Amino acid sequence: MDRVTDTKTPSVEAVRAALSGVRDPEIHRPITDLGMVKDIQVHPDGGVSVGVYxxxxACPLRDRITQDVTTAVAAVPGVTSVRVDLDVMSDEQRAELRRSLRGDAAEPRIPFSEPGSLTRVYCVASGKGGVGKSSVTVNLAVAMAARGLSVGIVDADIYGHSVPRMLGTTDRPTRIEEKMIMPVQAAGVKVMSIGMFTPGNTPVVWRGPMLHRALQQFLAEVFWGDLDILLLDLPPGTGDVAISVAQMLPTAEILVVTTPQQAASEVAERAGAIALQTRQRLAGVIENMSWLELPDGTRMEVFGSGGGAAVAESLSRSLGAEVPLLGQIPLDPRLRESGDTGTPLVLTDPEAPAAAVLREIATRLSTRARGLAGRMLSVTPAGR
Known part of the structure; x- marks a missing residue:
C-alpha cells in the first residue's frame, strides 16, 4: 500500500503505538499484548515492514488481520508504504498465549460457574421439538448483540444442531492449543456447535457420557472472552444434556419456549419443572407461533391460545414465585425463511411484528437486575 505523505521518517515506537490499536478479531485484545507482533522495520524511504504471528x-482471519495492520500503520505520519509478513507461532508461543489468557491452571475451568462471573447464562428449553426454540435462541442472541452486548451461543442440541445454519455460517472453530479453542463469530455473536465438527449432515450417535464431555469442552475449553450473556440452545425434553447443564452451570436460568397449543404447553411445563430438581432459576416463558396476522388485521389462532400463560401460571404455582410470560411471538413465515437463509429476522426486518417481540424480550432479559426471586434455595427450615 503506497501513498504520498510527510518526508519525516516514522519511528518504530510510532508504528508500535499504531499497532496497539489493532485487535485480534477472535480474542479482541491488542496484537501487541498477545505477542503477535514479530518485528517492525522502518526503511529510509518511509516504507514499513511488519512481521505478524x-x-x-490456517487462521481463517488472516486477511482481516493483514488489512487491519496495513490500515493502522499507513495512518502513521511519514509512512509511504506498508508490507505485512505473516508467520506462525511456535508451540511454546501458543502455550504462552494460552497462559496469558487462561492462567496456569492445568485443566480448563468453566468460567461461567466461577463465583465472580458476571455473565448471565440462559438455557433455552422446550418440552418437545418443533416449537421454534432454536429460532428464538438465535434471534434473541443477535438482538442482544445489536444492543452492544457481548453474546455467545452454545448449540447444546447435539443431535439436532441447527444454530450454524440459522446464523449463516460454515466456518470452523480455531484450535490454538490442545485445550483452547476460539469460537466462530457470526452476526456479532460467538458460536459453538457440534455441527462445526461433523462433515456434511452426518448424524451424531453418542450416549450420555459423550454428550456430557462435548458440552464440557464447549464451556471450558472454548475461549469465550468477557461475555455479557451466554445462551444455550438445549435439546427438547429433560434428558442428559439438561442434567449436565444443571451440574456444570448451577446458576444458569431457564427460558421455556412453548406454543399456544394445550398439548405442547403441558409438555413444556415438564421442561420448566426441572428447575424444582436442579434448583435453577426460571427466567420466564416465551410463547411462539401465537397467532397469524391476516391482511385484514384480524388474527387467526392457528395453534389455539393460552398455552404460554398456562405454563407461566403453573410454574409460578410450583415454584412459589412469579414466572413471567415474557412475550408472544406471532406466526410469521419470514421468521422461518430467515432461519433457512441464515439471516436472522431481527437484523433483516427488525420492525416485523415477530422481530419486534423478540427484540423486546431480548431487552428485558439483558437489562433485568439480578436477584433471588424464582430461584430454588438449598435451605431447610430450622426445627423448633
Whole structure:
C-alpha cells in the first residue's frame, strides 16, 4: 500500500503505538499484548515492514488481520508504504498465549460457574421439538448483540444442531492449543456447535457420557472472552444434556419456549419443572407461533391460545414465585425463511411484528437486575 505523505521518517515506537490499536478479531485484545507482533522495520524511504504471528497457519482471519495492520500503520505520519509478513507461532508461543489468557491452571475451568462471573447464562428449553426454540435462541442472541452486548451461543442440541445454519455460517472453530479453542463469530455473536465438527449432515450417535464431555469442552475449553450473556440452545425434553447443564452451570436460568397449543404447553411445563430438581432459576416463558396476522388485521389462532400463560401460571404455582410470560411471538413465515437463509429476522426486518417481540424480550432479559426471586434455595427450615 503506497501513498504520498510527510518526508519525516516514522519511528518504530510510532508504528508500535499504531499497532496497539489493532485487535485480534477472535480474542479482541491488542496484537501487541498477545505477542503477535514479530518485528517492525522502518526503511529510509518511509516504507514499513511488519512481521505478524498468526496462532495457526490456517487462521481463517488472516486477511482481516493483514488489512487491519496495513490500515493502522499507513495512518502513521511519514509512512509511504506498508508490507505485512505473516508467520506462525511456535508451540511454546501458543502455550504462552494460552497462559496469558487462561492462567496456569492445568485443566480448563468453566468460567461461567466461577463465583465472580458476571455473565448471565440462559438455557433455552422446550418440552418437545418443533416449537421454534432454536429460532428464538438465535434471534434473541443477535438482538442482544445489536444492543452492544457481548453474546455467545452454545448449540447444546447435539443431535439436532441447527444454530450454524440459522446464523449463516460454515466456518470452523480455531484450535490454538490442545485445550483452547476460539469460537466462530457470526452476526456479532460467538458460536459453538457440534455441527462445526461433523462433515456434511452426518448424524451424531453418542450416549450420555459423550454428550456430557462435548458440552464440557464447549464451556471450558472454548475461549469465550468477557461475555455479557451466554445462551444455550438445549435439546427438547429433560434428558442428559439438561442434567449436565444443571451440574456444570448451577446458576444458569431457564427460558421455556412453548406454543399456544394445550398439548405442547403441558409438555413444556415438564421442561420448566426441572428447575424444582436442579434448583435453577426460571427466567420466564416465551410463547411462539401465537397467532397469524391476516391482511385484514384480524388474527387467526392457528395453534389455539393460552398455552404460554398456562405454563407461566403453573410454574409460578410450583415454584412459589412469579414466572413471567415474557412475550408472544406471532406466526410469521419470514421468521422461518430467515432461519433457512441464515439471516436472522431481527437484523433483516427488525420492525416485523415477530422481530419486534423478540427484540423486546431480548431487552428485558439483558437489562433485568439480578436477584433471588424464582430461584430454588438449598435451605431447610430450622426445627423448633
Amino acid at each position: 498468526l496462532t495457526i497457519a
